[in-house]
Amino acid sequence: xxxxxxxxxxxxxxxxxxxxxxxxxxxxxxxxxxxxxxxxxxxxxxxxxxxxxxxxxxxxxxxxxxxxxxxxxxxxxxxxxxxxxxxxxxxxxxxxxxxxxxxxxxxxxxxxxxxxxxxxxxxxxxxxxxxxxxxxxxxxxxxxxxxxxxxxxxxxxxxxxxxxxxxxxxxxxxxxxxxxxxxxxxxxxxxxxxxxxxxxxxxxxxxxxxxxxxxxxxxxxxxxxxxxxxxxxxxxxxxxxxxxxxxxxxxxxxxxxxxxxxxxxxxxxxxxxxxxxxxxxxxxxxxxxxxxxxxxxxxxxxxxxxxxxxxxxxxxxxxxxxxxxxxxxxxxxxxxxxxxxxxxxx
Numbered sequence: 001x002x003x004x005x006x007x008x009x010x011x012x013x014x015x016x017x018x019x020x021x022x023x024x025x026x027x028x029x030x031x032x033x034x035x036x037x038x039x040x041x042x043x044x045x046x047x048x049x050x051x052x053x054x055x056x057x058x059x060x061x062x063x064x065x066x067x068x069x070x071x072x073x074x075x076x077x078x079x080x081x082x083x084x085x086x087x088x089x090x091x092x093x094x095x096x097x098x099x100x101x102x103x104x105x106x107x108x109x110x111x112x113x114x115x116x117x118x119x120x121x122x123x124x125x126x127x128x129x130x131x132x133x134x135x136x137x138x139x140x141x142x143x144x145x146x147x148x149x150x151x152x153x154x155x156x157x158x159x160x161x162x163x164x165x166x167x168x169x170x171x172x173x174x175x176x177x178x179x180x181x182x183x184x185x186x187x188x189x190x191x192x193x194x195x196x197x198x199x200x201x202x203x204x205x206x207x208x209x210x211x212x213x214x215x216x217x218x219x220x221x222x223x224x225x226x227x228x229x230x231x232x233x234x235x236x237x238x239x240x241x242x243x244x245x246x247x248x249x250x251x252x253x254x255x256x257x258x259x260x261x262x263x264x265x266x267x268x269x270x271x272x273x274x275x276x277x278x279x280x281x282x283x284x285x286x287x288x289x290x291x292x293x294x295x296x297x298x299x300x301x302x303x304x305x306x307x308x309x310x311x312x313x314x315x316x317x318x319x320x321x322x323x324x325x326x327x328x329x330x331x332x333x334x335x336x337x338x339x340x341x342x343x344x345x346x
Contacts, residue, residue, distance in 0.1 A: 009073030021300025109321035144250030151183035174211025180231030200334025
């Protein structure tokens, strides 16, 4: 069964990644695209062979055959658009963050639930084959109990005119909310643990826009493990490694290049003999890495197909609003910690 889609906000990530991924999805058919800038909508209509192009969301929502909408507009538009889609009875796949604040996101989610529509959130990196393999390895106990985790996502994002992501009132946050939240979400997803405490430091090191261009958060997970996330808008893309690491009582997982918009990267999994005793010499001898075989695909295609199965009733929503809100709350806790200076000043 093919789910018929409308897209609200077809520039940016929609045109760059999600719409190309949708074209490869077995259970998706693009019906209409909408953008406030009509030439962008017309361009996407021709590029992706949609039936309709509009510059008003009401026109998309009025089409009866559309079952699901993908909302990829700037964050400050999400509340109005998601609620209008819910009023129209359309199931919703929305980009993160769901709202400008976690409280707004909760309001949106509650409204959609009251209208009986399904909502999924675009944390597409959960569909990366390596990230799914990491989750299986951790849940199998191969690396023991998680004691530490860390993740990083960076890019080079210089000051630009009329850029909503660089305006706190329009985006809800900078490097941490835009990219660090992916890292928080992946740590929660892969470990199956929740964040119970968080503190952060963030600010502007290079660029002068109203959102932070760099930040970090330290978290305590629900099993007592400590985890770290850092995100930057001020590191050149060619210099970025975008690593994610997990350490347990029996081994470790180290990956780089997997936190990305394109499925790829490298992974190393080390598992030790759980019968080893204390070694005063701390001999870090050679350990043969565990072989991890995966088949790469398109994360956006898998995201669209997954939500399509939820729309058709074949499966539950894979990444819920509650998932997204839990990760957003961690970033907001980091912002509050930074603002209130709730850490030791040396």
